[in-house]
Structures are given as C-alpha cells and as structure tokens.
C-alpha cells in the first residue's frame with residue numbers, strides 16, 4: 001500500500017522548458033491550522049482525506065512541507081487587465097505542487113494559493129487573507145455542484161500569520177484543483193515576446209492535456225482555438241443562466257481548459273439587473289453581468305491573435321482563419337444560452353415566438369428587479385401547482401405585472417404538451433433554490449474572521465451541496481438579503 005503522503009503525481013508542466021515558470025517552494029507559515037478538507041474531492045483524486053486532515057497533512061496544505069513527488073513552481077503569464085496589457089504577470093501568490101492523475105485517469109493541477117512570494121509577486125506579499133480563501137472555497141464548490149466547469153477547492157488552512165490589507169487580517173491558504181492553470185495570458189506572455197517556439201510548445205501541451213482530438217486535425221492550432229471558443233461559449237452561458245458575475249474577466253483569468261477560475265470579486269446576483277457589477281475597482285462596469293459574453297468574445301480574439309503564427313505560414317491567411325473562428329463565438333454562445341433558457345423555462349425544443357417571450361421576460365425581471373434565482377424557482381412551482389413538492393411561494397411573491405407573461409408561458413408549455421409534474425421536476429433540476437448568496441458568504445466570512453467561528457462557513461458549504469433540493473426548513477439559505485444587509489454586500493474583494 002502506498003503511503004498517504006505519497007500523492008499520485010505525474011508532472012507534465014514542470015517538464016516544459018524553464019522559461020515557462022520559476023521553480024521554488026512555498027514559504028512556510030507560522031502555525032498551520034486545519035479549516036476544511038473536501039473529502040469527496042480528495043477521494044476523486046485518490047488522496048487520503050484523513051491524512052490531509054492530520055497534522056502532517058495540514059503542514060503540506062499550508063506549504064510547510066512537500067509531498068513526495070511534488071515539483072513546486074510558479075507559472076509565468078501576462079494578461080489584459082481591464083483592457084490594458086500587462087506583459088509580466090505570473091503566479092504571484094500561488095505555487096503549483098504538481099499534477100496528480102486520479103484513479104479514473106484524469107489529470108489535475110494541485111496548487112497552493114496564498115503560499116508566499118514568488119518572482120512574479122510585483123511587490124505583493126504573496127499571501128491571502130482568510131476571507132477570500134473562504135469565498136473561493138464556498139463559491140467554487142457551489143459552482144461545481146451547479147454543473148459549471150470550475151477550479152475546485154480541496155482544502156483551506158489557516159496560517160497563524162497576519163496579512164495586511166486595509167486592516168490586519170488572519171491569513172489562510174487554499175488548495176486549488178484545476179484541470180490546468182494555463183490561461184490566455186500564458187499565450188500572451190510568449191506572443192508579446194514573439195517567441196513562436198514557446199507558443200508552439202504551449203499549444204502542443206494544451207492540446208495533449210485538453211483537446212487531444214485537435215492533435216490529428218489538419219490544422220491543430222485552429223482546432224485548439226475552435227475548441228477553446230466552444231468551451232468558453234458554453235461556460236459563459238452557464239454563468240449567465242445562474243446570474244453569476246465573475247467580476248474580473250481579465251485574460252489572465254480565462255483558462256484554456258474552459259473552467260472558471262479566480263473567485264475574487266465574484267458573486268451571484270440577487271435582484272436582477274443586467275448592469276450589476278461586484279468588483280469595487282470596476283468603475284465603468286466593464287465586467288457587469290450583461291457584458292460577460294462580449295468580454296469573453298474579446299478575450300478569445302486576444303487568444304486568436306496570439307495563435308496567429310501557428311495558424312498559417314502566411315499571416316494574412318492566419319488572420320482569416322482566426323477571424324472566422326472568433327466570429328462563430330456569438331452564435332455558439334446564443335445556441336448554448338437558448339438551450340439553457342429552454343431548460344429553465346421547462347421547454348424541450350425551441351419554437352417560433354420563443355425569442356420574443358424570453359426577451360420580454362428578462363425586461364420584466366429587470367423592471368421589477370425580481371430575485372434572479374427565486375424567480376425561476378417560483379416559475380417551476382407554477383409548472384405543476386398542485387404537486388406535493390415544497391414551493392418557494394412564501395419567499396417569492398410574483399408581481400402582478402408578470403401575469404400576462406405567465407399566461408403566455410403556460411400556453412407555450414401546453415402547446416408543447418407533456419406531463420406537468422415531469423416538466424416541473426426538470427425545471428427544479430435546472431433552477432437551483434440555493435446559490436451562494438453574497439450576504440451568506442459575507443456572514444460566514446465575518447464569523448470566521450471576527451470571531452474565529454467557522455460554523456457558518458461549514459454549514460453553508462454543506463447546504464450548498466444540494467442546490468436543487470428545496471427544503472422548507474432551510475429557507476434562510478434561499479432568502480435574498482434583507483434591506484439592512486444590502487449595503488454590506490455590494491462589493492467583494494481579494
């Protein structure tokens with residue numbers, strides 16, 4: 001039997017040439033303390049959760065010891081941040097321990113976030129306060145069970161050290177798991193230096209890891225670009241359908257694997273308004289909910305530009321291929337979005353007139369500022385009002401202005417036919433009752449930071465594991481913030 005401290009590492013990124021990263025170990029912390037181990041994820045990865053929860057495991061998760069086979073490194077990348085190009089970024093507070101291959105044969109990066117300074121820290125302290133670690137744990141795990149491709153949280157530990165932001169805060173380290181951490185910004189780093197050899201190596205690496213079918217395509221770089229565009233169209237449509245606002249859709253926060261990454265100033269909308277923003281530094285609303293699809297499109301055009309030297313020997317021909325691929329993003333996004341809207345509204349197929357009905361719905365929702373999550377859940381209640389399922393009726397009175405629309409929706413459902421209870425069951429599976437509401441996340445963080453009380457955090461993580469099963473007893477987890485809480489939950493930060 002292998003030792004629990006022996007992780008199934010098989011590192012491939014570390015085999016790329018040295019210009020892709022800096023090798024260094026995490027910086028030890030003063031007093032590692034366990035917060036939470038994600039036992040389900042540990043099992044998926046083939047790691048021993050009991051050992052991870054032990055003193056020896058906690059030291060590894062805090063960066064004070066290394067598991068056998070780790071080849072720690074900080075990756076270099078660049079990126080467009082709020083539209084401006086920064087040619088030199090990189091893991092400034094994260095260390096990749098290595099890649100493990102799970103019992104089911106899947107490869108995952110294991111990264112410590114908040115693990116100390118690196119050559120890419122640019123004056124930062126390399127650390128993370130406890131609050132953002134808890135936020136990333138809660139929201140990334142919630143996204144996973146909501147069916148959104150995402151990086152995940154394997155563990156959170158305290159450091160016993162103080163981190164200084166606008167005030168002194170307790171420090172923490174998150175163990176993040178992702179299919180890889182290769183970003184559009186990783187390509188931008190080498191494209192800006194006109195290093196076509198490195199671009200080719202990176203593209204080959206990403207193809208081997210995430211798009212193996214592209215390897216045998218007539219133009220592998222084009223197949224890679226098309227694959228990334230498809231996955232991002234699907235990903236951002238999932239965000240839109242859940243009212244999720246990423247908050248910092250910089251190109252260094254967009255992964256080639258198509259998973260969501262960087263849960264800094266992110267949140268789920270409560271009241272629906274398309275221009276909702278959650279980042280305190282996003283003064284112009286660049287990353288508002290309604291702008292996310294077009295920002296993804298823009299970011300993908302940056303990737304396409306980076307790949308130009310790999311697309312065709314003739315630059316003009318390469319530009320044509322890139323443009324054609326990027327131009328398909330809107331239709332791919334809309335197709336994914338429409339399929340998702342159909343599921344939310346209980347429809348099996350699209351029909352004439354749906355577009356107008358859906359547009360009118362979103363206009364009404366914005367005008368009435370209804371709660372995004374509860375509205376769709378309430379609609380599902382109406383699909384079979386007499387069913388025995390617990391209803392969110394008491395949490396969500398529907399404004400009278402919706403009645404004419406509801407009648408048309410009902411007629412549209414009737415025209416499609418089918419069993420109302422089956423429609424309702426399907427709608428309940430498409431419309432969560434529980435999302436990580438920002439006021440709950442903030443309350444869990446405040447309890448942990450101010451009173452060292454981690455119970456609200458644990459309870460929230462647990463409740464969010466079954467987001468589609470509404471239980472009346474858990475209504476407080478489904479409720480939007482009360483008016484007195486709204487001021488405190490407007491902006492989130494890292």
Ligand SMILES: Nc1ncnc2c1ncn2[C@@H]1O[C@H](COP(=O)(O)OP(=O)(O)OP(=O)(O)O)[C@@H](O)[C@H]1O
Nearest residue numbers: 089090091092093094121124125126127262264494
């Ligand atoms: N406290 C810090 N010390 C050093 N570098 C930092 C710190 N905070 C952020 N950075 C770096 O600044 C850049 C942008 O930060 P951002 O908040 O988008 O990323 P992050 O949340 O640290 O990391 P990731 O994108 O991997 O989730 C990244 O290169 C990040 O490593």
